[in-house]
Amino acid sequence: MLDSFIRHFVKKMTRLRLKKSKRGLIEEVEGAHGEFGLVKSNPIPVAWGPSGEYGYLSRLRCPCSEPFFFHRVGSCGPGPDGHVVDLFELICRQHVHRYRLYLDMYHSVLSTKAPEGLQLSSPEGVGTTSYIGDLARMTFEQMEDLVTRQK
Numbered sequence: 585m586l587d588s589f590i591r592h593f594v595k596k597m598t599r600l601r602l603k604k605s606k607r608g609l610i611e612e613v614e615g616a617h618g619e620f621g622l623v624k625s626n627p628i629p630v631a632w633g634p635s636g637e638y639g640y641l642s643r644l645r646c647p648c649s650e651p652f653f654f655h656r657v658g659s660c661g662p663g664p665d666g667h668v669v670d671l672f673e674l675i676c677r678q679h680v681h682r683y684r685l686y687l688d689m690y691h692s693v694l695s696t697k698a699p700e701g702l703q704l705s706s707p708e709g710v711g712t713t714s715y716i717g718d719l720a721r722m723t724f725e726q727m728e729d730l731v732t733r734q735k
């Protein structure tokens with residue numbers, strides 16, 4: 585009787601823990617607060633390091649449904665779960681929308697969530713995980729050329 589109660593309890597606790605960590609990995613990092621992706625205290629969790637950052641950013645669409653071109657401004661120290669957070673700057677293809685997004689590339693699952701006002705779609709955006717200076721002076725097409733030449 586007591587034995588089966590304990591077994592049931594342990595099973596229940598394990599399930600709860602799994603659910604919590606799974607949600608934490610997919611949507612937001614542990615201890616996150618503030619607006620998703622827009623503040624350092626709530627970085628977007630991605631997997632596979634810089635290529636995961638690139639993959640996520642290339643799938644984003646601005647409010648006018650255009651893909652972005654982007655570069656990495658730099659890393660800005662530990663986020664809420666202790667991982668180093670990267671700051672990216674993004675401009676949409678029409679040069680209408682400009683964002684600064686925070687990413688944490690030390691997770692094992694790609695987030696399926698987009699920052700407020702943005703959407704995730706097919707990977708059509710282009711950019712680099714290095715810093716290239718004044719991004720606003722560039723066009724989407726120039727970034728495309730740069731990325732093609734680097735391949």
Ligand SMILES: [Zn+2]
Pocket residue numbers: 646647648649650676677678679680681
């Ligand atoms: Zn736009």
